[in-house]
Amino acid sequence: MPVFKPVRCPHSESVCIRYDQRSYWIKWDTMTCRLATMNGRVELPFTVPAHLQQYLGHRICSADLCFRKGRYTLHIVVSIPKPVVTPSQEVIGVDLGLNRLAVTSQRHFLAEKRWKEQERRLFRLKRKLQAKGTRSAKRHLKKLSQKQFRQRRDQDHVLAKRIVEHATPGSTIVLENLTNIRERTTQRKSAQQRRLHSWSFARLYLFVEYKAQARGIAVVRRDPWHTSQTCSKCGYQHRSNRRSQSLFLCRQCGYQLNADLNAAYNIRDKYLACLALSGRSRESGPTCHVRRAIVSVLRG
Ligand SMILES: [Zn+2]
Incomplete structure (x- = not known):
């Protein structure tokens, strides 16, 4: 019998889980979704922010389940039909x-005028950290580039x-x-x-x-x-x-x-x-x- 090395399932808390039409569905009338998880399918209620209410009821595509700061958010992509407008000469x-x-x-x-100053501030900070060159500085630099x-x-x-x-x-x-x-x-x-x-x-x-x-x-x-x-x-x-x-x-x-x-x-x-x-x-x-x-x- 071959002996396998024990492997751990690699996981990251920052990566979102992508759902497609086979692994989740949504009921707009009851505001519930059903997601495939490690412990089988789970049905959960959800809320939609006021500024996104206009997209309710449309055909759903894929979705990303994210966990950030103790809250689960499901980012759903919906497909809405192209608006019918008559082309103008403008x-x-x-x-x-x-x-x-x-x-x-x-x-x-x-x-925005403040964008330029934002850029300058980040650049100055980056230059300082690069000159420092310590491990902590490198960690900060990585964070900074993500922020930028x-x-x-x-x-x-x-x-x-x-x-x-x-x-x-x-x-x-x-x-x-x-x-x-x-x-x-x-x-x-x-x-x-x-x-x-x-x-x-x-x-x-x-x-x-x-x-x-x-x-x-x-x-x-x-x-x-x-x-x-x-x-x-x-x-x-x-x-x-x-x-x-x-x-x-x-x-x-x-x-x-x-x-x-x-x-x-x-x-x-x-x-x-x-x-x-x-x-x-x-x-x-x-x-x-x-x-x-x-x-x-x-x-x-
Ligand atoms: Zn001229």
């Missing part, structure tokens, strides 16, 4: 940047929500395609460079896309080539048009405005020119269902 250009995070062509400057990740993700969520909120259902949001900006950029200042390389555009696009889908707004990307150097009034393009980080002054016609706002206008106009060329009215969005996660708190 197009909103959004300029993304490091100084002003997002500027729309409707003259909205969407960012959560902070940035939250900022992206807030930014994406604001971009989508300022657009009316049926309109189109045009974003810059910044996928290769790291190779293209000529930023030499270390602080600027650091911020640029730690910026996650892909995640912001993802957030904007799924938040826009729920409101029936299409999201497209356009190449940002020369959008910050071109005059949005006469179309004259020169490097010296942009006088400073914030000021745009056209050398040909003397048009003066905020540089990021000028770029947002250009991005919008670029997309409109594309539409006029191809003769289409609007790019239609994907037809899949919108997924929203709702959090349910299990009692007991």
